[in-house]
Amino acid sequence: MRSVRVRVPASSANLGPGFDTLGLALGLHDEVEATAAADGLVVEVTGEGAGQVPCDESHLVVRAMLATWNVLGGRPPGLRLRCRNAVPHSRGLGSSAAAAVAGAVAAAALAGRDIEAERDPLLQLTAGLEGHADNAAASLLGGLVVAWEESGNTARHFNAVRLDAHPGIAPVALIAKAESSTAMTRGLLPAHVPLADAAFTGSRTALAVLAFTARPELLMPATEDRLHQSYRRPAYPESADLVDALRHHGVPAAISGAGPTVLALTRDGRLPDGLDLRGFTPCPLHVDADGAHVETG
Known part of the structure; x- marks a missing residue:
């Protein structure tokens, strides 16, 4: 049984004028432990959202994992998932983006993928679930991010650049x-x-x-x-x-x-x-x- 543990930061988006463009990763983290299993799905949630979020395939972490396996392959026959949430929900600290990033990264890791090499598809998947890339990019990349979107004839494409925030902040x-x-x-x-x-x-x-x-x-x-x-x-x-x-x-x-x-x-x-x-x-x-x-x- 292969297991991975993923730690993902909260984020603050916009930062005033940078609507859907600027994001800052913050030192408050959700943790996900995902284990491949022979069959079935078991989801355990502690901390923020416990008893409120679903514990089936509609759980956002699971949805992000399924979307990632649809793109990258490697889906196991079953899954055991433990979510320890510290990022408050519905407060403006990127909880949904953190969940999406945690799920996508965990799925890629379970599939044996190099996370660094898969940064772009992971950004496309997580920003696509969010509809914009500022929070997702900050949780995925850390630091300060500048995000933007390109709209082509067939699909949206999300981009982000990570920058080091000044240590005096x-x-x-x-x-x-x-x-x-x-x-x-x-x-x-x-x-x-x-x-x-x-x-x-x-x-x-x-x-x-x-x-x-x-x-x-x-x-x-x-x-x-x-x-x-x-x-x-x-x-x-x-x-x-x-x-x-x-x-x-x-x-x-x-x-x-x-x-x-x-x-x-x-x-x-x-x-x-x-x-x-x-x-x-x-x-x-x-x-x-x-x-x-x-x-x-």
Whole structure:
């Protein structure tokens, strides 16, 4: 019976202006242990989502594994799966992307594939399940990622480049107790935005790449956004207020992904005094530089 263990980081997407483009891997991890078996499927889940997520073929990790075997081959006759989840669900920390990456990487490893050599098909599979590549690329590759999509005549193709985040950035995730739906918050976005807002956000996205990698003193202007956060404010006003409060105190901050978690980009993992943190749990994290990690046994 061949087994693999996969450790996958959470992620924060958008980072202010980089809608569906920028992602940051964070030091909070889901772990999956997958064992090939003679027959059947057994799924065990502990931690986040236990008792709530399905334990059959509709489980996202299993779905990602099946999709990967459909492409790469090597599906075993049966599977035993243990999921130990630490990434909160529906909070804007890339839990679904982490699950998809964990499943895809575990399936490739069980099939005897070289994970490094299969990075592109794994990105296509996981980003395809997500519909965009920012979270999936960050969980797969680690560090800071810049993701984009090419649309051809027959299929979408996802791309991502990994960059090293500046060591002087100490993220703090202010994890909201409330949940949020990505589909719902996307529904709040307008079909068109003013040209001035698009230009503003484009300039800040370019600046963010510089700020996150080399010039963290520029993170305050680099995390400004006019493309999506203001439109989503009605979905999580407390989160939006906390972003405003952090920025008022000189801490660069943005909504993490689709929210409602807030990402504060501190220098030392400390938050200013006087913040109203009711409904939020501060969680100092490091930037995960490694992405998905595999052990076989």
